[in-house]
Amino acid sequence: MSIHALPPYPAALSTATVDLGALIRSRRNARRPRMTQAQLGAMIGYSAAWVCRVEKNELTPPWETLIRIARILNITPEELGLASSSPRRPGPLEAARSSHLVLPATRVAPDQAPEDQQEDDPVRRRNFLAGAAGLGAALTSTGPMAAAADSSTVTDPAAVLEAALFQPPTAEPMPLDRLSLALTAARSDFREARYASLGEELPTLIAAAEATRDSLSGTRRDRASMIVARAYVLASELTVKSHSEAAWVTADRALRAARESGQPASVGEAARVLAIAMRRSGRGHTAVELLTHTATTLDTERGTPAPSALTVRTSLLLTAAYSAAATGDRTTALNLADEADQSAQRLPADLDAGLFTVDASPQQCALYRIGIHNALGTPDEGLKYADSVNPARLPTAERRARFYTDTARMWHQLGNPRATYAALRGIEHQAPEEARRPAIRALTTDLVYGPVALPGLKEYAVRTGAVST
Template identity: 30%
Template structure:
């Protein structure tokens, strides 16, 4: 670790954290104010290198580096009055630090390894000992203890695997159907408000409670618990897809469908088919995604007894998901057919609603027309569709932010870089986590940065630095 810090080799620092502290990429990202995608890129061999002082400071602060580690990294100590010294002090001379990476206060704390090869431009140094017992204690004190609670994506993985640290034995209050109902509704609401960090924090334990409830209850109560489990796993899969965790998202989507079938509720089955379609599409299986959406839409349309608002909403939303998959496959005819069928369902529904948490209605069909035009490479058509949408009619933050991101993508493709930048800034104002936390949006920003004129590049770089996204 000392060697990695000396050479500002953050890739090795992160690998050591994973190897010896058990820290996941998501945990490192949260601690350091980075995205999981940026941590992943940094950890790849030959990947992105950290070079800016501001990022080094953020990493040091986030990992609670002791002062001797901060100074080895070339940063000022937090406690300026007590520079570390030890009886075994090793010394780095200015000759060994021509770049001036090590502050003067630290010169004298490490001595030169006798095996240094003079003239080697990399200045290879092998440190045979840590700089004293105080450093050893400080490093060990910062490591998580055995049995530390899992967080972020790792908590989802544990919950989906039935990890004993997540699966608890809650009391009757925690397993009450009313409480579970409220908790699932809160998770759905927070997701639609783009409050992803809130969902990530609470949902794994809710999944565990629902698993216990489904195994505990009988009769109609169990059917209701299974329906809630299907909805909660749907949210989990949606969050994991936002984070580019396709593997875990597929597991969560499958669990959603299993629970939906156990609930014996056709609308719940149709809703879970939506997330199955989404997971298949994100994994590149566009043909299978189209088939899944079409088949389940036909099934629930055939088997349902009454075309209730809930049914129409799930049915229409499922058709839209299939249309998006067709757009990704460049299947214009299928995309157009499914969009028209969804539009007919929206007209039958009679307005924009959020039945079964679908956000379905005529306006949502318009939003999907923008996205699909973009997937088909028709940036001009996407912008024309976007112009027809009244933003004030979109009540859900997540849907509104998605439209703005799609519009920014279309404007970038159309060469309207200043407008694309303005739109993405507006999206950040209404849904900060949609911009700062999603790798897919970071790719949109990267594309804008790559093609924009110099004046827009400068603005974009300042903006992304402000929100903690490093392109």
């Protein structure tokens, strides 16, 4: 029985006979080159301190996180003490997670849900309908999207999207300009970190984009394919933030649509999110190879304007540098970061090259350096980069929240709980839904149960869902 055959929920986990912390620690140390706690944490979206607490059996990982750790460290179900008295056939999403294959999208009407969704709860039904309504508003108005729900009521923003990947709603083709407007609204939700709204909108947006593409030919079909690709890029970004392995599916579909569009920039964006999914599943070296190869081909793609190619190339190099750091390859990580710096310096200061979810600038390069040194286990070397970044100059709430996330991890590794908490409050101030991401909640929990009592921390932890009342 391979680790990919793990059931979706633990049928029986013999904690009395399995020292989970010791098992994870021994397998991590047995990797060659040796994997640090920071590197394992970077692969699964948690801090080194969180991994340390797991290895001391002070914390038990969420089930899906345990599956990822087991895959990365080649731990078998038997070693975890798993046994299932009534094995069942995996559903389509579970099969896709284990095989990384993309299933064909079967279009069904909303009232023709599969049997395992007939008892779906009313909240999810309301969320899905709200997503359809949000898309309709985007198609008829240029006004801003509705504000995200209060952070205390936000659930997993990728849940509706994940369920809809394999049972998509029906949709009719529509004019490309209206479809582009809907995509712009969805992109705005991502950039402003309104993830609940984004998760509700994307299923209907993707279905409409695919129906429109399938109805067209020639250059209009190419344009529709680019919209499909970018919608799936947004879906990949969202599933990554939610620690969902559906990111493999969304990223693969993004890359297929991007290649069909014939637009090198779209191919680069899709390759980037696919590489992130690779890295998070323990395939960091493969991710670096994909990113660097795509960056090289962008230099020579026929018909690509040099500034646009350079911008996409910079973003690919930054992601490659972080991916290399997650594998412990310091030399490659820093060399790629240097190369990204050089690319960013060559870009005009006022250039808007149209990158879809991230930007390419010296500020962005410095921001990535903080995360790179966190992943390498050298947070002290990230201090100068943290000092050089003015978060107010970062172009989106999502990027500003990323700055505070990386500085929170940096200060946590450096053993400064007060600075860590200040950075966590910065995340909440910039993007409340970012503060509820699994990795941020884990970091918050570390502080709550740490040795230093911080005024307001418990209230913050309750407010963001890190601990219960």
